[in-house]
Structure formats: structure tokens, C-alpha cells
Amino acid sequence: MGHSKENNNHSEEPKKEKKKKDKDKPLKKLNKKGRMTKEFYEAEIQRLQNELVKLQYWVKDQGLRVVILFEGRDAAGKGGTIKRITEPLNPRGARVVALSKPSDIERTQWYFQRYVSHLPSSGEIVIFDRSWYNRAGVERVMGFCSNEEYQEFMRSCPEFERMLVRSGIKLLKYWFSVSDDEQEARFRERVENPMKRWKFSEMDLESWNKWVEYSRAKDEMFKYTDIKQSPWYVVESDDKRKARLNCISHILSQIPYKDVSPAPLKLPERKIHDTYVRPPIEDQTFVPDLYAE
Numbered sequence: 476m477g478h479s480k481e482n483n484n485h486s487e488e489p490k491k492e493k494k495k496k497d498k499d500k501p502l503k504k505l506n507k508k509g510r511m512t513k514e515f516y517e518a519e520i521q522r523l524q525n526e527l528v529k530l531q532y533w534v535k536d537q538g539l540r541v542v543i544l545f546e547g548r549d550a551a552g553k554g555g556t557i558k559r560i561t562e563p564l565n566p567r568g569a570r571v572v573a574l575s576k577p578s579d580i581e582r583t584q585w586y587f588q589r590y591v592s593h594l595p596s597s598g599e600i601v602i603f604d605r606s607w608y609n610r611a612g613v614e615r616v617m618g619f620c621s622n623e624e625y626q627e628f629m630r631s632c633p634e635f636e637r638m639l640v641r642s643g644i645k646l647l648k649y650w651f652s653v654s655d656d657e658q659e660a661r662f663r664e665r666v667e668n669p670m671k672r673w674k675f676s677e678m679d680l681e682s683w684n685k686w687v688e689y690s691r692a693k694d695e696m697f698k699y700t701d702i703k704q705s706p707w708y709v710v711e712s713d714d715k716r717k718a719r720l721n722c723i724s725h726i727l728s729q730i731p732y733k734d735v736s737p738a739p740l741k742l743p744e745r746k747i748h749d750t751y752v753r754p755p756i757e758d759q760t761f762v763p764d765l766y767a768e
Contacts, residue, residue, distance in 0.1 A: 502514050502515040502518055503515060510714050510716070510717075511716040511717045511720075516716040516719075519720050520559060520720065520723075523720065523723045523727070524723075525563070526727050527560060527563055527564060527723065527726075527727070528563050528564065529732060529734045529735075529736055530727060530730060530732045531564050531565060531600065532734075532735050532736050532737070533730075533732035533733060533734075533735055534568070534599070534600055534730070535598040536598075536735045537598075538597040538598050539598065539645060539730070540595040540596065540597060540598075540643060540644045540645065541599070541601070541644070541645045541647075541730065542594065542595060542601050542639070542644055542646045542647070543600070543601070543602045543603070543647045543648075543649070543726065544603045544606045544608070544646070544649065545557060545602065545603065545604055545605070545606075545649050545651065546606065546608050546612070546648070546651070547649075547650050547651030547652060547653070547710075547712070548651065548652070548653050548658055548682075549658070549662075549678075549679045549683075550653065550658050550661040550662055550665070550674075550679070551651035551652065551653040551712050552651055552712040552715045552718050552719070553605075553651050554604065555715055555719060556651070556710075556718065556719045556722050556723070557571060559723065560602065560723060560726070561602065564600070568599055568600060569599070569600040569601075569602070570599070570600075570601055570602070571601075571602045571603075571604055572590075572593045572601060572602065572603050572604065572606075573604040573605065574589065574590075574593075574605075577589065586607070586610065586624070586627075586628060586631075587635055590603075590607050594639070594644065595644070607628075607632065607635075608632075608696065608700075610625065611625070611632070611692060611695070611699075611700070612689065612692055612693070612696065613678070613682075615692050616685055616692050617678075617681065617685075629695075629696075629699045632699065632700050633699065633700055633702050636700070636705045637705075639705075640704045640705060645729070645730060646704075646705045647705075647708070647726060647729055648706070648707050648708065649707075649708050649709075649710055650693070650697075650707050650708070650709050650710065651710050651712045651718065652709050652711055652712060653712050654713055655686060658683075659683075662675060662679065708725060710722050
């Protein structure tokens with residue numbers, strides 16, 4: 476018995492060394508198909524999300540106002556990227572604006588009016604999941620605006636954005652680009668997966684049938700609105716993981732920041748009040764434990 480125990484001890488040492496070597500070994504970025512590996516992505520997204528937290532502390536500390544626009548094809552990966560950006564952030568200082576179609580009253584207002592009300596105050600980050608560029612995209616292609624309204628938008632939008640930048644707002648605009656083959660694959664997944672079916676609407680079906688029209692509208696929009704004060708940044712998004720990392724890395728590079736994170740609070744020992752008697756636990760109504768053994 477003593478002999479076998481000694482052998483077991485010896486056999487454990489190489490395993491520990493192997494685990495240590497595996498831990499120190501650089502993670503492989505891409506798989507055989509050229510797509511980003513899950514292991515590398517998860518490690519890198521955690522690192523970048525830690526940096527996003529530092530960025531938010533800096534934005535609040537300096538009283539900055541940040542606006543980030545996300546536009547692009549349907550199923551291009553905008554929502555997934557926005558989710559990864561906001562996951563680690565304090566929602567009191569970072570919010571997402573995703574407006575539905577304008578009401579009857581909003582249709583009578585100055586076009587930019589309902590977007591202006593969502594712009595950030597001091598220390599805030601506002602992310603627009605689609606924005607005023609609806610007019611240059613879906614409204615133009617689907618005929619929801621007149622040609623006069625479209626032409627006025629193209630004239631007004633660059634001036635509107637220059638005004639935002641002059642006011643001190645940091646404006647970042649991202650266009651998510653996806654190939655037609657990849658978009659088709661994602662649309663089919665949404666149709667077949669009951670949990671994703673809500674993401675595929677009749678409007679998405681129309682956009683699928685108007686691929687060329689949307690391409691033309693995007694090219695025309697860039698011609699007018701890709702300006703020096705607020706340029707468009709294109710994110711190649713056929714590889715969702717890579718697109719998320721590239722976009723977040725770029726956001727971090729566009730806003731110089733320092734780590735002003737507060738020191739962690741010390742949790743004191745809990746005070747015990749011997750004189751307090753809690754009511755009987757039987758008086759409370761509990762959710763049934765359906766998963767008890």
C-alpha cells in the first residue's frame with residue numbers, strides 16, 4: 476500500500492506542472508475557420524469590460540458627455556455589442572436609447588427634437604441603438620419620409636452634429652457591416668429559434684428584399700455625413716466576437732482616460748442586536764423550490 480501511495484504522489488506532480496503550463500500558454504485567437512475562439516474572446520472581453528468601468532468613472536469624474544451611435548444592417552450584431560458594453564457599467568450613468576416609431580405628435584416636431592431630449596448630461600454615456608439616421612436609412616428606403624424631408628435631413632444632419640461637438644459632446648458613430656451570406660444565416664437562425672423569433676419582423680423581411688436599396692442609401696448617407704468632426708467608423712461584423720472586441724477597443728481609444736476608480740470599501744463585521752426578535756418564518760410565503768433533490 477505504501478508503494479502505491481508513493482506512485483500516486485509522483486503522478487500528481489506532472490499534472491500540476493501541465494496545468495501551470497496550460498495557464499501560461501497564450502490563448503489561440505482564431506480557429507481553423509478563421510473565427511475568433513471562445514477562450515480568447517472570453518478572456519479579452521473581461522479585460523475590456525474592466526477598462527470600460529474605468530472609463531465610466533473617468534467620464535463621471537471629469538463631467539464628460541458621451542454619445543455613441545450604433546447603425547448598420549439588420550442582424551449585423553449591434554445589439555450584442557451594446558449588451559457587452561453596458562453589462563459592467565452603472566446604469567445610472569450609462570443608458571441605452573432605442574426609440575420606437577414616432578408618435579403623431581412627434582411627426583409634427585422638428586425631426587431631431589425627440590433625440591435631443593435623450594442627450595447626456597454631465598458625467599453620462601448615452602448609447603443610441605439606431606438614431607436620427609433612421610431618416611437616411613429605413614425611412615428613405617421604405618418610403619416613410621418624403622424626398623423633401625430626406626434632402627433636408629442630409630443638409631441639416633452634419634450641422635446638427637457639428638453643433639453637438641462644439642457644445643462639448645463626444646460623438647462616436649459606428650456602422651456595423653455584415654455580408655449578405657452572414658445576414659441570411661442569422662435571419663434563418665432567428666426564424667428557427669423560438670427564443671430569437673421576436674428579433675425577426677416584417678420590416679426585417681422587407682430589408683432582406685431591399686439589400687441593394689439599403690446599400691445605396693448607406694453610401695449616400697456616408698457621402699454627406701462622414702464629416703471630420705464626427706466621422707463614421709465601420710465595424711466588420713461577420714465574426715461577432717471579433718466585432719465586439721474591435722468596437723469596444725476603439726471606443727476606449729477615442730476617449731483618453733485615467734483610472735480614477737475609488738478604493739474598495741471595507742466591510743465591517745455585522746452588528747448583532749440580541750434584543751430584536753424576528754417574526755416566525757412560517758408567516759412568510761416562499762416561492763416553491765422546484766429543483767430540490
